Amino acid sequence: MPDVPEGLRALAAVVAGWIAHMVAVVRPVIDPFVPAFLAAAVLIVLMVLLALTVSMRRERVLHGSTMRSIDAMSGDQFEELLCTMFAHEGYLVQRVGASHDFGADLLLESRHRRIAVQAKRYDAAVGIGAVQEVLGAVQYYRVERGIVVTNSRFTASARKLAGRSGVELWDRERLVAALEHDKRAWRPWSRKASSGISGER
Numbered sequence: 525m526p527d528v529p530e531g532l533r534a535l536a537a538v539v540a541g542w543i544a545h546m547v548a549v550v551r552p553v554i555d556p557f558v559p560a561f562l563a564a565a566v567l568i569v570l571m572v573l574l575a576l577t578v579s580m581r582r583e584r585v586l587h588g589s590t591m592r593s594i595d596a597m598s599g600d601q602f603e604e605l606l607c608t609m610f611a612h613e614g615y616l617v618q619r620v621g622a623s624h625d626f627g628a629d630l631l632l633e634s635r636h637r638r639i640a641v642q643a644k645r646y647d648a649a650v651g652i653g654a655v656q657e658v659l660g661a662v663q664y665y666r667v668e669r670g671i672v673v674t675n676s677r678f679t680a681s682a683r684k685l686a687g688r689s690g691v692e693l694w695d696r697e698r699l700v701a702a703l704e705h706d707k708r709a710w711r712p713w714s715r716k717a718s719s720g721i722s723g724e725r
Contacts, residue, residue, distance in 0.1 A: 591700060594645070594675050602645035603629050606673060609702060610641070620665075627661030628670075638667040644674040652681040655691050675699060 594602065599621075607617045610632050621629030621643070628640035640661035644650045650672065658670035672678075672686070673694040686693045694702070 591675065591696070594699075595647075597645055599643070599645050602675070603643045606630060606641065606643055615639075626664040627657035627659070628665060631665060631667065637669065638665070639669045639671060640665055640667045642670070642672045644672060644676070646674055646676040649677050649679045650674045650682055651679045652685050655682050655685045655689065655693075658691055659689055673699060 594605065597605065603619060603621055607619060607630060610617050610630065615632040615634050618631045618633070619629065620626075620631055627642060629643040630641040632639040632641060640658055642654055642658040642661065644654050654672045654674075658672050661667070662670045669690070669692065671692045671694060672682075675696055677695050678686070678693050683693060685691070
């Protein structure tokens, strides 16, 4: 009967030779792609770090917000705040506000509906024009609902048109309530939160 350790050593030598042969065959094929793989890995890590940094900055903005700080925001900063707030509500948020926004600054999407949001960071009362703009956005973007959010208040004519057309108005008090709700319900990295928007999502 042959010596078992000798047989194992012979088998190990055969396996090692086979592995060495495979490496010799495969390595010339793989080597040119190693720098690209490493560059892709570094890029992915940088993108993840950037996303985490942006997310953390948004969280600080949301949870450090007071109405005084909101009143001092620019229009872009106000939209950014609303992006974070609605994301906490579980919506996928797309910023579309620009010179040709067709009446919406944000588009919200959930499993059940899509919503156009017009953001108005104003010192004075928001008039009927904002309601008309978001009504246009509802048609243009083919969404189910429209919302106008402001840090101020709405004129009587804006409220009347909104009541007739089904546009939801968030005035200063409603915004404060939504922000306070989000601050209480917030859980890091959670996409699930109960909605501050009336109706089922």
